Amino acid sequence: MNSGASRAGKLPVKIVMYALPFALIVTTLFIGRYPIPPQDVVTAFANVFGLGSYRVTSEVYTLVINVRFPRVIAAAAVGAALAISGAAFQGVFRNPLVSSGILGVSNGAGFGAGLAIVFFSATSVAIYPFAFLFGIVAVAASYLIARVYKSTPTIMLILGGTIVSSVFSALVSLMKYLADPETQLPNLVYWLMGSLDAVGYEEFVALIPMIAGAAILFLMSWRINVLSMGDKEARSMGVDTQRDKFLVIGGATLCTASAVCMSGVVGWVGLIIPHIGRMIVGSDSRKLMPASAAIGASFMMVIDLLARVITVSEVPLGVLTALVGAPFFVYLLKRTKGRNW
């Protein structure tokens, strides 16, 4: 196994990996069900700064600047946030099968959204505080359950997450049951399946906690490596495992909760993207975090593009991530024979 050669061979892959998100942000602006000539897209951006040889129609301007652009940025942010929190959770829980929703944040946020939709008939950004709050509540509950031991052993955290997830999933069902089937229920179901349909600049408020969480995770990336050696060994190497786990869980929860606010519940990203990242850059979290962010952003932009162009009405994101993600993951496992990444 000549690692030097394989490392050099991966360089082009790495360049593509980091360039792709930027390329996708640009290209997806030109694609959509409503046909806009490419020069109009460019000119619309020039118009924002008072430039350009002519003014595009207000319809085109709105579509490019206020619909497509915020949406693609949101897709990139959501994908990156889910992927890095998944990578962080996999590291801390020493388990490649956990994802960003492991501690119940998705179901908690889903319940919060249900609450907002059913009792306050809230839409779009008004749902955010509820979804975000209950996402955090769910993780906090998982964490407290794990603390029965005075420390927070990994297995107890996972069990706590499972318990809390199922409780909130029952509560989500209750919300569906209570929802008005004419008006509220479609809203709620659609939210639960994931969509970036309604995202505009107003919704960018969710980027604040997301960036804060991401900053924590990037700063903690070396500690995540050490935590993945197991509690006892990490402690013997000088890590305050209790505090560092709390920080990582906190950062990942901020990321995931704000991502779920923007997009609704989107599975798979937090599970498979970190694996793809490991195949390219290895397991070191210092490299895996940026790689996961880049791949997650690209993946989500492509998925969202598919969501809005393949049929007349939008396809839910959660459906697409599973339908696209699962076979792709199987293909990758087959190619790498399930080892050595």
Next chain:
Amino acid sequence: MAMGTGRSRKASQQQVPQMSQSQQAMDVPQVQQHHFIEVRGAEFSYDADAKGRDIRDAKGRDGRRNGDKRDSRDGRDAEVRNVLNSVDLMLDKGQICCLMGVNGCGKSTLIDCILGVNHITAGSIEINGVPQHQMKPHELARLVSYVPQVHDRAFPYLVKDVVLMGRTAYQSQFSSPDDNDKQIAMQSLRQCGIEHLADRPYTQLSGGEMQMVLLARSLAQNAPFIIMDEPTAHLDFKNELMFMETVTSLVADSGIGVLVATHSPNQSFFFESCGLDVTAALMADGKICKRGKPSEVLNTESLRNIYGIEAKVLSTDLEDGRHLSQIALVSTAKAGEGDGSSQ
């Protein structure tokens, strides 16, 4: 020269600390030349809560752990199992201490207590003169490193990255190791003779190579004392010997102190034959029941008492001048002759 009377003690120390020490040893232990690790009267129980400190003399009557029905304050019967019963253990740099005893006698628990994974319910553990419970994890990690028995490999980290993790105790919360740390890690790999593995994913290593990586990681930690929990339990003869030879050179040449839990009393004979300052500490019922030079403590009688077996200690002179003893197992003890409990 003032030989410390109670009053002039402080002053006299500053002038002649060496001379006054023997006199003060009994009543002022903190100014005495302390051992690097001092475990005094350590007790531990997995069932202990805040009341754990009340639990004393749950003396062993039968079995390896002591089950003991005891009235707690609110009148309910509480089953109390003290895994450690008043353990005293003094460990120094440049020495190796082999901790032995049957499964479940408390070896690993004692190690976990010294490492701060478990917290003792009574007694004290001092490291380099500082109570261990007052130390932050990174302070402890700079003094004592750890080699586990098995390491559960979750992700395919490169060997050099695993060894680099040993440098964590020297990083601030949000930073990661720098080039200097990388050099120290490479040096540790060389010291263990495994620098050729540096760029391999550690999930591909054999058990013997893996233990060497863990040893290198603990060396990168740069601690003067290493605690090992049955590090050779899964190794074949050659890998076991390689590991022991590396440990021998660490103790002899680098002056590192080692506490090694082992199921193989022969290892302590090996270290003794290499001329190391070896202590064998035999543990039973959560106590150190015997300690001293392996050639003095390990004999037919103590093996019968500790392990409940019949064994002979055979000795031979090697060509290189070493005198090596080894234990030959004969049979399990006949009923009544020894039941594995302490006397």
